[in-house]
Amino acid sequence: MQTCFHCNEPVLTGREFTTVIDNQEQLMCCPGCQAVSQAIIDSGLSSYYQFRSEPGSKQTALVPSELAQYSAYDLPEIQQDLVYSKEDEKTLSVSIEGITCAACAWLIEHKIKQLPGIVKISVNSTTQRALVSWNDSTVKLSEILSAISRIGYQAAPYQVDEQEKLSKQESRNFLLRLGLAGFATMQVMMFALALYSDYFILQDTEMRDYFRWVSMTLAAPVVFYSAQPFYFSAVRSLLGGKVNMDLSVSLAIAGAYIASCIATITGTGEVYFESVTMFTFFLLLGRFFEQKAKQTASVSSSNLHKLVPLTANLKTIEPHCENDSETIEVITEIPAKRLNIGDTILIKPGEVVAADGIILQGKSGLNESMLTGEQMPLIKSAQDMVYAGTINVDQPLTVEVTALGQDQLVAEIIRLQEVASNTKPKIALMVDKSASYFSTAIILIAAITYFAWQFISPEDAFWVMLSVLVATCPCALALATPTAITCSTAIFTKLGIIVQKAGVFEKLPLLQHVVFDKTGTLTCGTVSIQKTILTDADTTEESQQGSQQTVLNYAAALELGSIHPIAQAFSPFHSKYVVATDITHHVGLGISGKIDNKEIKIGNAQFNGIDASHCQGQLLWLSIDNIVAACFVLQDSIRVDSEQAVSDLQQSGLQVSIASGDCAKHVNEIAEQLNIKHSYSGLSPADKLDLINNLQTKQDVAMFGDGINDAPVLAGANLSVAMGSGSAIAKNSADLILLGDHLSKFNQAIKLAKLTNRIIKQNLIWAFAYNIIILPLAVTGHVVPYIAAIGMSISSIIVVSNSLRLLRVKI
Structure with a gap:
């Protein structure tokens, strides 16, 4: 069957x-x-x-x-390959065909927000993509895509290969429209030159009318086909109850053609066929360059998708053909999409890792530059995490798959990058809002201009109104911000810095003070136990409280499950025979729990009731039933570029401080080594928050932390930066995540943000200046329609090209 x-x-x-x-x-x-x-x-x-x-x-x-x-x-x-799920909330990047300006993005956002179950939606007019989050139990993905379609846009989940095909098809269609407009313009201009020379006034008027009819026929495909994108955009905007910049362009093209057709049919009046074809051609030419620039600006996120290989080497254990009691390892190349959680894969030297996983066997260097921006390979061995898209450099690795599809780190980075690209600074929101009013004002000014010129020179009234409509189209104004933000986000990703929240590009240039937590930020966070010191309290052989192995086992049992750097130092001493219960985390102090009905506590001196002011180094104390049993001397090396990063920040005019929960002597040693004048030690999370609040009364403050223990103070700072460990990236609530180990990237981020703000201001100044200059010239009749079209297109191209300078920034 x-x-x-x-x-x-x-x-x-x-x-x-x-x-x-x-x-x-x-x-x-x-x-x-x-x-x-x-x-x-x-x-x-x-x-x-x-x-x-x-x-x-x-x-x-x-x-x-x-x-x-x-x-x-x-x-x-x-x-499973397209949507990221977190409980009942789902998130998807949607590719939308037909977006031409910020008004389109506004229309889609406001229409989709009306659907029940929509958590949030943000549309990027530069990349022509939307990031949608919804409650799957309330609304289905098909309903969201259908709703977008019903308002005139074609929507589908963003897929790199399909998006590239779509972009190429759009480019071909655009070139066809542009080529047709260019060909028609050349033909119509030949007839227009003869008409402008008044050659036919003294000759047969039938020949003049013939030229007009031919020009009308040649201009028709330009008006009804080449100019379609302007009409569709204007109609969609009007249906959404909003006026956009393409409305004035559409009115100009349609009005000029209709008026010319009437003049041709009646045999009286002026014709504007050459103006219609010419400014349609130049408008399309400007949009074509904008389209290419947008593709350049958004290409980096597509490249991240492409880094994940299509195939994987699946490693399985199968019975031997000749003897079923024996087994052999079989390596099979399969599509990466067919991998499952728990599968074992082989990563050969030179190959790209196919999925996130944990190393079971082998030791090798991995190039994680696609995540962190750092080219030097990191040495990884058994129990270390590897991530899809990174490159195995030296030796073969056997890896157990732990995450697939949208749960992989590279997918999380792409999502965060898209969130950053879609976020709009306050100045962008203001511009988007004003663009609608600006377009309405231009249409009113054009109408007033027409009626005024009816009294001055009726024969020129129409083309003067035409020039006003075309010359003052606020395209450059709408492009000023989103293109710059998209380019900057791409550079941030190359630096290994992920933007998570809106306003980062505005906050970074305003910073005056940077406060670092010590462990895991200025230091590497790879804490090790330098020495275990046993106390004299209750160390009888019977109780075994004082034995070194026992106290290490106790500490490991309490720290089990914690991802704090200090907890990782005790992981090698975990024993399955020593199990802690009733574990309680005391933020900023330590951990308590019960082992064999004994109250065990591990933490700082204050937590264990000890006066450790005379002690040297970074210490951790363990007590059993409130009797101190051991002291662990910890060591944590300073990051390679901490000194350089601090020096760069200070040279840039920023103050630098340390706020740590460790003892004063150890914090002061680090501060002295890094030439940091202000350091604060022995602080609880609440104390750190109070410190930040006090500093904020005078300055804008950035806080560096691990994103977990320092959550309160990170939330309280003007700007928060978390050191991303990869596996914990989704848990961080910071404004920025620094994926690599190099703190100096933060100073580069500040410089890039300042440049981004400078370019946005340049774009806005140019866009406003152009419109302020061109408007009176157009109203007074000093700008002919085709010159108006050229000026408007050049204005938009200048803005986009200025933003693209960000992609050439050396990092």
């Missing part, structure tokens, strides 16, 4: 239901499976059937016709 190609159930209906997949007709068991499989093919997701590891679920109901195009995206099999 034949089985359904989609769900693998028996087919009992003969050949009644079929779907053509990869040019082959495949049998389906029911109309539901046929509809879903056809939706998958129509959505460009035929690769799902090529790489799937399990059959799809049986579809018992027909898919409503209006949702057929998008219903495939509701399938778990499709969403």
